[in-house]
Amino acid sequence: MTFSRYAIYFVPPAASDWGRFATAWLGWDVVDGAPVAHPQAAGLDVAAITEVPRKYGLHATVKPPFRLAAGRDAADLHAACTTLAATSAPVQLDGLQIARLGRFLALRPRGDETALNALAAEWVQALDTFRAAPDAQELAKRRAAGLTPAQDENLSRWGYPYVMDQFRFHITLTGKLDRDTGARAQAHLEKTLVPLLPTPFGIDALALVGEAGDGRFHLLHRYALSG
Numbered sequence: 001m002t003f004s005r006y007a008i009y010f011v012p013p014a015a016s017d018w019g020r021f022a023t024a025w026l027g028w029d030v031v032d033g034a035p036v037a038h039p040q041a042a043g044l045d046v047a048a049i050t051e052v053p054r055k056y057g058l059h060a061t062v063k064p065p066f067r068l069a070a071g072r073d074a075a076d077l078h079a080a081c082t083t084l085a086a087t088s089a090p091v092q093l094d095g096l097q098i099a100r101l102g103r104f105l106a107l108r109p110r111g112d113e114t115a116l117n118a119l120a121a122e123w124v125q126a127l128d129t130f131r132a133a134p135d136a137q138e139l140a141k142r143r144a145a146g147l148t149p150a151q152d153e154n155l156s157r158w159g160y161p162y163v164m165d166q167f168r169f170h171i172t173l174t175g176k177l178d179r180d181t182g183a184r185a186q187a188h189l190e191k192t193l194v195p196l197l198p199t200p201f202g203i204d205a206l207a208l209v210g211e212a213g214d215g216r217f218h219l220l221h222r223y224a225l226s227g
Helices: 017-026 074-085 114-126 136-144 149-158 179-192
Strands: 005-010 060-066 091-093 095-101 104-110 201-203 205-211 217-224
Touching (some): 005 217, 074 114, 074 217, 104 179
Antiparallel strands (some): 005 205
16 A cells, blocks of 8 residues: 555554544544444434544644655655654653534643643654655645744744644544534533543554555554653
């Protein structure tokens, strides 16, 4: 299988109860590279409200999707990730909680995010030589959404607005929802997903993922953080 873009994700442990539930909620298993049947949710069309984030699978983005720079290949990227993981320390937070980010729902950390933000910044910076610069069309599309000066600076420097000082770790659970649907989806997830969430919440590995020809992402390798 060939991949057009690569990214660094946090991918929840496949064997965890919360990971299995949330993977099915989205309907795409990034680990197995296969569709998963959605759970039933009275009054909610789960397939519809998760359509937009489905192709990415259950994850939190650390280094956003990028095309490989000229002269770089996947083997080089894997080697760099292996080296970087050996010097990166695991991170632990108090837990996770359902949050509304604009019009979509996501899981956000509870507790001090300083170490987590530093980990993400380290991986964005350390792997940046593997990233091909975005073309004019990609830049225009990002700027059309309306960026702050800090976000535009990140776009120019790192190829994505929401990194470094603008980074907010989140695990996306829905696409954009109207107020009523969002409230009902959040109430359902508070009852079904929240009781499964780990306390504390630890990040002891990051993953290299690739985007296949159909736009869906696949886990390629998981790297234990052992620094």
